[in-house]
Amino acid sequence: MENLGIAFALLGAAFAAFMAGIGSAIGVGKSGEAAAGVLTEEPSLFSKVLILQLLPGTQGIYGLLIAFVCMSQIGVLGGDPNLSLAKGLLYFAACLPIGAVGLYSAISQGKASVASIGLLARRPDQFGKAMIIPVMVETYAILALLISILAISGIGGLAV
Amino acid sequence: MAEQEYIYGVARVRAKEMSLLNNQAIEQLISAQNDDGVRMLEERGWESKETVEELIAAERARMWKFIGEIVDDLSVFDVFLYKNDFHNLKAAIKMICGGVRREHVLIDNGAISRISPEKILKCCEEGDFSSLPENMRDAARKAYTVYLETSDSQLSDMLIDKAALEAIVAAGDASNSEVIRDYAELVCATSDIKTALRCAALKKPVSFIREVLARCKTVNAENLAKAAAASVDAVYQYLEKTEYGQAVDIAKTSFSAFERWCDDLLTEKIRPQKYRSFTVGPIAAYILAKENELKTVRVILLCKKNQIPEEKIRERVRVMYV
8 A cells, every 4th residue: 555656646647648649649640641641632742731740749748748757756767756645646636637638639639630731732822820720729738738747846845 | 330531532632622623714614715625624634535525534534533542432422323323224225125226325434333334234135133233123124114015215214213313312311421411312302393394394194293203301292293283383383482492583594594503502512511621521522523513514615616605605504612
């Protein structure tokens, strides 16, 4: 029972990387299909289409970042890995925002990217507008990242 | 079950839609002098052919080749080929029972064909329709028997037309795609209206009209049949009460204007597919838009060949999808 703290904290880190990573894989996969379709007909759009394809990939990076910071804070990457159960649960809770929001926002952003790639195929001169639409979804992933980072940084100083 | 996604196919269609002729290009085609129109089409990637029919057939084959590249199972689009298959059946029955063989009457759908024209012809020669697709079999037997026993080619044709519409409606009902459902309903309803108008003009009895009208959701076949048996005006009065009410004035001007209205209505119905990205809808809409383009180009080129004035050609030109 005395090791449950670190177990929960590591579970939180794994959740953040795992869920956000799955979301990004699905999002980038969907937008990749659309990108391949447009490039078959219009290879000259490669650089623009590539940017739109990669947009849903950022959530996976955010998940990785939170997992890394969490593991660093709990001592898995060096230091003292002894955590109370309460702290372990707090770290787990801190990882939830980016895990859950990362999963859902990456899939949604992937769909928005697919639609924007379609827009680009019809109007290659509207790249700016085509990019802004999926970028809007990114806002919520960034908000979740911010909360997860603030929470993880704050937990270390709590006397629980 | 989750609806299948066609992300790759739709993305290719989005890029390909740019090469469809828009209203401006159609206007240029109408105004083109001599061979400038054909040259304009060739510049857009159309193949160079001797005749208009060959040009259209080559472009249609190119379109289906493209669709074959982006969709694994082409049977989703069988509904668009039913008209050709049933047309072949009508032509084959006439050729065999009437004893007159004609070239270039049968339409070959090529690689995407459900059933080849030769096979339909063979079935008619042998009088055995068991190898035809299920939705053609009964109609083929009935029409074949009617033609042999009464030599009434009109009734034989109408029986096959009705079977074609019923097959299209059934395919529409079975489809998950909004475009295919709309297409099936619109084709059936407008065909029923055209048949009713023809029957009313020819003063056909209600029993005959009932026999040839197919059932659909937006037009009540029974009420339409009764109206057609009464008079052409009764058909118009009935149509006023349906969602096709605005077509009444157009139908009164000319039959070809009504046909044009039907095609334009279909184009309007499929237009929202320009903004969909995941379903089969945009691909189905592209096929219908291309067919509309081929029909319009054919009309323009044939009219120009026959030196019909530009304003007369414009009356027959359909609204384009892009």
